[in-house]
Amino acid sequence: MKKENDHGKPGHKYGMVINLDKCTGCGTCMVACAAENNVSVRPDQSDKERVITWMRLYRITNGKEFPDTEVSYFPRPCMHCDHHPPCVSVCVATATKLDFHTGIVSQIYTRCIGCRYCQAACPYGARYFNWWDAYFPKGKGLDRYLSPEVSPRMRGVVEKCTFCHHRLMRAKSQAYAEDRREIEEDQYQTACTEACPAGAITFGDLNNPEHQVSKLTKHPFTFRLLERIGTEPKVYYQSSRDWVRKLGDNFLPGEYQPVVNKTWMKEEWSTKPGRDTF
Amino acid sequence: MDSVLLPHGVKRCSPWAFFFWTLPWLGLMAWGGLSAFLCLWKGLNQTNMSNVFAFALWIVFDLAVIALGAGAFFTGFLTYIIGKKELKNIINTAVIVGFICYSGAMAMLGIDIGQPIRGWFIFWHANIHSMLVEVSFCITCYLMVLAIEFIPIILENRKLEEIKELRLFGHNLHEIMAVFAATGTFLSFFHQGSLGGMFGVMYARPFAAREGFYIWPWTFFLFVLSAVACGPCFTILCTKLTEFLTRKKLVPDSAIQLLAKISAWLLSLYIVLKIFDYLAWIYGVVPRAGLTFESFFREGPYGIWLVVCEMVFCGILPAIILMTPQARKNQGWLIVACLLTCIGIVLNRFLFIIVTLAIPVMPFDRFWGYLPTWQEWGIGLAVVGYGFLVFSLAYRYLPVFPKERELNPVAGS
Numbered sequence: 183m184k185k186e187n188d189h190g191k192p193g194h195k196y197g198m199v200i201n202l203d204k205c206t207g208c209g210t211c212m213v214a215c216a217a218e219n220n221v222s223v224r225p226d227q228s229d230k231e232r233v234i235t236w237m238r239l240y241r242i243t244n245g246k247e248f249p250d251t252e253v254s255y256f257p258r259p260c261m262h263c264d265h266h267p268p269c270v271s272v273c274v275a276t277a278t279k280l281d282f283h284t285g286i287v288s289q290i291y292t293r294c295i296g297c298r299y300c301q302a303a304c305p306y307g308a309r310y311f312n313w314w315d316a317y318f319p320k321g322k323g324l325d326r327y328l329s330p331e332v333s334p335r336m337r338g339v340v341e342k343c344t345f346c347h348h349r350l351m352r353a354k355s356q357a358y359a360e361d362r363r364e365i366e367e368d369q370y371q372t373a374c375t376e377a378c379p380a381g382a383i384t385f386g387d388l389n390n391p392e393h394q395v396s397k398l399t400k401h402p403f404t405f406r407l408l409e410r411i412g413t414e415p416k417v418y419y420q421s422s423r424d425w426v427r428k429l430g431d432n433f434l435p436g437e438y439q440p441v442v443n444k445t446w447m448k449e450e451w452s453t454k455p456g457r458d459t460f
Numbered sequence: 461m462d463s464v465l466l467p468h469g470v471k472r473c474s475p476w477a478f479f480f481w482t483l484p485w486l487g488l489m490a491w492g493g494l495s496a497f498l499c500l501w502k503g504l505n506q507t508n509m510s511n512v513f514a515f516a517l518w519i520v521f522d523l524a525v526i527a528l529g530a531g532a533f534f535t536g537f538l539t540y541i542i543g544k545k546e547l548k549n550i551i552n553t554a555v556i557v558g559f560i561c562y563s564g565a566m567a568m569l570g571i572d573i574g575q576p577i578r579g580w581f582i583f584w585h586a587n588i589h590s591m592l593v594e595v596s597f598c599i600t601c602y603l604m605v606l607a608i609e610f611i612p613i614i615l616e617n618r619k620l621e622e623i624k625e626l627r628l629f630g631h632n633l634h635e636i637m638a639v640f641a642a643t644g645t646f647l648s649f650f651h652q653g654s655l656g657g658m659f660g661v662m663y664a665r666p667f668a669a670r671e672g673f674y675i676w677p678w679t680f681f682l683f684v685l686s687a688v689a690c691g692p693c694f695t696i697l698c699t700k701l702t703e704f705l706t707r708k709k710l711v712p713d714s715a716i717q718l719l720a721k722i723s724a725w726l727l728s729l730y731i732v733l734k735i736f737d738y739l740a741w742i743y744g745v746v747p748r749a750g751l752t753f754e755s756f757f758r759e760g761p762y763g764i765w766l767v768v769c770e771m772v773f774c775g776i777l778p779a780i781i782l783m784t785p786q787a788r789k790n791q792g793w794l795i796v797a798c799l800l801t802c803i804g805i806v807l808n809r810f811l812f813i814i815v816t817l818a819i820p821v822m823p824f825d826r827f828w829g830y831l832p833t834w835q836e837w838g839i840g841l842a843v844v845g846y847g848f849l850v851f852s853l854a855y856r857y858l859p860v861f862p863k864e865r866e867l868n869p870v871a872g873s
Contacts, residue, residue, distance in 0.1 A: 232511060240822075271661070272589075272591070273590060274587055274593050275585040275587065277581075293578075295574065297592065301511060303664060304664065305821035311574065408822065411821070412663065431750060432750030
C-alpha cells in the first residue's frame, strides 16, 4: 500500500483487532453485521455451505479430553488483505479492488459476473456467492431492518464484508459538513465493533499511532490468521492462550514459538516494539 | 433419402440407422437443455456448488475438454508449420474435435457464471492481471480460428461444393490455413498456459500454489505441455472409435504412429518435469506454508492415491507404452496408452480444481466433499452428446478422412 495519499499525508489503513479471550461466542457481531449490511437470509439457515455470513463465528477447541478441554470462539470477517490480496488480482472484471486510501477491499456488485474465481482464491472463505435471489421474509421484521445505505445484492454475484464502508462514507460526509478534514476514531466504527457486548473488537486506523488498534497490534499476544502465506491481513487477533494462537496458522512440528512470561499488563510488553521480536 | 449429400465414393449407413444412432446424443442434449434452462431461470442453486466448492464439475469438464481438444492446434502446428504432410490425413478430425471441445466449453462457461448477461464485462472491464481474462480472450479468439478452420471442411460437402463461389472461398481459405494454424498455436499456447496459471497464482491456496518464472507459475508451462501431450492422444482415440463404429480403416497407420510417437516424447518430458514440480512443491511451497504433503490428505474422500494414479498409472505407464515402438504399433496397447494419458490429464485438472477447494487452509476448518446434482451432470454430459452428434454429422456428410475412399474401395464407384 502507498505510504502517502494525494495530500502527502500518511494514508489510512483501517483494520481490526479481535480479542479472542474476551469473545464469548454470543454471535451478536454476526447478527449486527447481517442487519447493518442487508445480508439476505435463507428459509433454512442451517445450510452453512451456502448461507451468507460476512462475519462468521468459528468454534475452536484445544482437542483435549475432559477435563482439559478448552473452547474459544473465532470471529472471521474479511481480512482485507494488504498489498496483494489473493482475490483482487484474480477478478476478471475488476469487480473487487483494494482502496489504497483506506486499505479496504471493496466489491462492486453490479460489475461482478459471478465467476467465483475470487472465492476459490480466498483461503479464509470470506467471500459469499448469492445462490438465490435476495430474500427478506415479510412479517418477521427483517424487511423493516433494511438499510437504505447499503445496496442489496442480486442473485449470481459475490459479496463480502466491506468494513461497513457506508459508515466511512457517512463519517466523511459528516466531516465535510462540519468543515473537518479528518475523521475521529469514534466516528467510523463497524457494526460488529459497536455491537460486541464484550468489547472484544477494536477498529480503527492502523496507520494512526493514536488509534487503539495500532497500539494493540504491538502486543505479544497478537497474531494474524494464516500470516505465513503472505496475505497480510488487516484483521489481527489476540489471545493469551498458546493453543489458540497456534491454531491461527499452520506450523510444522517445532516451528511454533510460544509466547512465554507475558501477561495482558501493558508495562510488561510495552517496551517491546512488536511481535516479530518475540 | 440424403444420398445426394453424402461424399462421393464412400459407404454410409441408411438414414434411419443414422437417425437412431443420434437419438441417445439428442437425449443427452435435451437433458442438458433442461438443466441449462433451470440454471438460467432459477439460478445456480440448482447445482451442488457452494461457497466452498465455488468451482466444481463444470470447471473440471471445461479444463478437461480444453486439454483434450488441444489436438487441434497442435496437429495444425505440426501439419502446416512444421510440415508433417502425413498428418493431413488426420487434421480434419483434430480440427472438428477441437471445435467441439472449445464450443462445448464456452457454452458450459456461459451457464457457470452467476450473471451470464454480464459475460461481456470480461472484455469491457478486463482486469489484465487476471489469468482468467487471458483465458477468456484467447479461448474466444481461438474458437473463431477453429470456426474458420472448420469452414473449408464444411464447404467440401458434395452439395455445397457445387456452388462455385463457396468452392472458391473454401479453396482459398484452405490455401491460407497456415496463417490460422500459426494464430491458433499462439492463442492456444497462452490459454492452455493461463488455465494452468489460474491455479498456480492462487498463492493463498498452498495445494495449488506454485513458484514460477516471472509472472507465470510453473503450472502455466506444465498445462501447455500436458495439453499438447494428451491432445494428439485424444485425436487418436476419436479416430479409433470412429474406425471401430464404422468398421473401416479411415486413417493410415503412418499418421497415427507419428502422432503417437510425438505424444510419447511430449508426455515423457511432461512427466519428468511434473515430477520435479511435485518435488519442488513438496519441499518448497508446502513447508513454507507450515504444511506437509500428507497433511493435505489427512481426511476427506480425496487421497494420495489420486496423485499416484495421475503420475504412475496415467503418466509413467502410458509414457513407457507409447515410447516402446512394438507396444505403440499394437492396436490394443496404443488405445490403452492413449486412454490412460487422457485420464491422467483429466485427473490432474480434477486435483487442481476439486481437491484444491476441498482442502481447508485455516487449521480449524474442515475438509469438504462434493457430489454434483443431475443438472450439473446434465450440462456436462450434454457436451458429450453434442460432440458425438457434431462428429457423426461431420463424418456422414463431409469428407473428414481424405484417405477413406482409398482405404475402403466401394464396388462400382
